Amino acid sequence: MAQAPLFAMLLIAAAMGFSQFHLAGLVVSPSRGAALPRRPLAGKAIFDGSGRCLSCHRVGAMGSVMGPNLSDVGSRVSAAALRQSLVDPPTEIEPQNRLYEVVTRDGKTVRGKLLNQDPFSLQMLDSGGQLVAFVSSDVRDAHFVEPPAMPSYRGKLTSGQIDDLIAYLASLRAPGDR
Numbered sequence: 001m002a003q004a005p006l007f008a009m010l011l012i013a014a015a016m017g018f019s020q021f022h023l024a025g026l027v028v029s030p031s032r033g034a035a036l037p038r039r040p041l042a043g044k045a046i047f048d049g050s051g052r053c054l055s056c057h058r059v060g061a062m063g064s065v066m067g068p069n070l071s072d073v074g075s076r077v078s079a080a081a082l083r084q085s086l087v088d089p090p091t092e093i094e095p096q097n098r099l100y101e102v103v104t105r106d107g108k109t110v111r112g113k114l115l116n117q118d119p120f121s122l123q124m125l126d127s128g129g130q131l132v133a134f135v136s137s138d139v140r141d142a143h144f145v146e147p148p149a150m151p152s153y154r155g156k157l158t159s160g161q162i163d164d165l166i167a168y169l170a171s172l173r174a175p176g177d178r
């Protein structure tokens with residue numbers, strides 16, 4: 001019977017129009033009448049596994065540099081913008097997200113992020129995140145290229161899977177912002 005007053009208070013809080021209150025890790029949203037579990041670990045499983053996000057993105061020491069590094073995306077980007085990236089990604093690539101491509105005199109092509117360039121050499125991170133350096137006289141051609149476009153996941157992932165991914169991405173924070 002000791003539970004009853006607390007339950008009554010929750011009902012009153014809901015009736016007074018509190019839109020959200022937190023209970024033991026669940027976000028209860030009375031307006032939708034359902035508990036929405038936040039499942040960052042389920043989101044990580046999709047990110048690392050079936051979603052194949054690591055084939056373009058880097059988190060910590062894992063993944064590729066083809067797309068932007070997402071290690072601190074939760075500090076930089078709002079949940080609404082994360083959702084938009086997943087269901088309605090931009091068709092124009094941001095300049096800072098372009099890739100650099102080097103073609104060597106012996107016919108090798110390397111794509112990744114340009115780190116530094118001077119008249120004699122250039123250094124970049126290849127798609128797997130490894131540091132590579134070239135002597136200018138070995139380089140036949142070097143230029144910026146568009147990365148492989150971010151696919152839209154609208155209709156490919158369920159809305160529950162997208163919520164889980166957003167919970168995971170929002171948890172990726174810069175050191176000191178946790």
Ligand code: HEC
Pocket residue numbers: 047051052053054055056057066067068073077082085086090092093094095097147148149150151153165169
């Ligand atoms: C084929 C490569 C590719 C794949 C696969 C991919 N992305 Fe992307 N993603 C990109 C590119 C390129 C951009 C940058 C677009 C731009 O410049 O606006 C991007 C942007 C993003 C952004 C916005 C980042 C920011 O800084 O605002 C998020 C979030 C994101 N992707 C999440 C994901 C998730 C989650 C998955 C897996 C479900 C995924 N991406 C799969 C290429 C990819």
